[in-house]
Amino acid sequence: MAASIEFLQASPYFAGMTEPEIEVISGLFFQKTIEKGEKITWQGDPGEALYFVASGAVKCFKTSPEGKEQILQIVLPGNSFNDVAVFDGGLSPTSTEAMSLVNLYVISRSDMGGILTDHPKIMINVIDILSSKIRHLLELVEDLSFRQVIGRIARILLEYADGAGPKPKLTQHEMAALAGTAREVVGRSLKTLQGDGMIRMERNRLVIADKEALSQMVNAHS
Amino acid sequence: MLEMPRVDLEKCTGCGTCAAACHCGAIVIVEGKATIIETLKCGWCSVCEAVCPEGALYCEFEIVIEG
Known part of the structure; x- marks a missing residue:
């Protein structure tokens, strides 16, 4: 099922896109429902898709060799995860798990790349989002x-x-x-x-x- | 209905560590899985979550500001 137009219009990723443009790209997304406690992505996996949280909460975390967990971010509705691996083409730096029943909108790395190529005006949105994520991580380092x-x-x-x-x-x-x-x-x-x-x-x-x-x-x- | 700590039945091995540690005597092992039978006794002390070797028990807190 495609992503809802209202959700994509409210997403900072697609700010500045017209409604007809959003309608076209909405067909590139599919919906996924994840049960509480279920893993979504694993640290070290290829970053094949970008995930948007439509409802619920997702924790992004790293696990030490001794099994100690460090949560880097809790992703709430409207926000995304797996961005880094999708944009740099590397492996996912964190694992993710649903903290409640979660509804996601998912888009493949290649389709997201296609949107950026077709609509370069949203590159600035991507810079804003990644900067905000860096700022959050710097606050965590300070903490x-x-x-x-x-x-x-x-x-x-x-x-x-x-x-x-x-x-x-x-x-x-x-x-x-x-x-x-x-x-x-x-x-x-x-x-x-x-x-x-x-x-x-x-x-x-x-x-x-x-x-x-x-x-x-x-x-x-x- | 009174909310109870959550048990992940896939992770729970029924080892009984939680039942032994529970100060309230609220947990027993039923058919190989941790089960909270004395729901009114559970005081949400989180000891079961702390001692579970499998990380199968969850005592979640809603965090609110008074007023």
Whole structure:
């Protein structure tokens, strides 16, 4: 099934394309539904397709030889993944997995290349998107290099409680994989934050009770 | 309905580590798979997720800002 016209019109990749142009390219996409917990791509595979998240959330992660996971990005609706391997023709640098039931629009590398050749005006969109992804990764490097673990966890909590759009629920394992630390450290940090009155654990809800103090914790631990 | 930790039945080997570690006595092994039978006892402490050698248990948190 082709991608929805409305979805492609709202995608930053295709900003500036006319409706008739979008209608033509929509036929190049196919839809894919992935169950929660199912892998979508594997690190080291050829980058044969570009994926757009229509609904749900996808985590992009790397796994160390010891099995430690580092989440690099959680991709939310409207955004894409596997861009790097599609554009440089190399292998996928990360694996991806559905964090919920996910609906994807998928386009092959060759069809995406054809769109760029036929519509060079959208090259600037690609530059914007890749720049934004580099900026995100630089923030992650800064976080892992300079911020202490509890500050990283405070930042993750604030980011995932942000009201802008639906966000996936996170396990403590996933918080650890986002923060580049061990799960046990996350458990201890959450207890500390709870003891200081910044958060409250209510069964399967983690409530930020003092947003101001938590924000200060992010900045204090950098 | 009260939400429960999620068990990935494909990953679960039924080793019983989670059942042994569960402070609440909420988990038992039924037909070779971890099963939460005492749903009202589960306090979402996440110990089962922490000890599972297969990574088959998931205690997910919704993160919200008060107010």
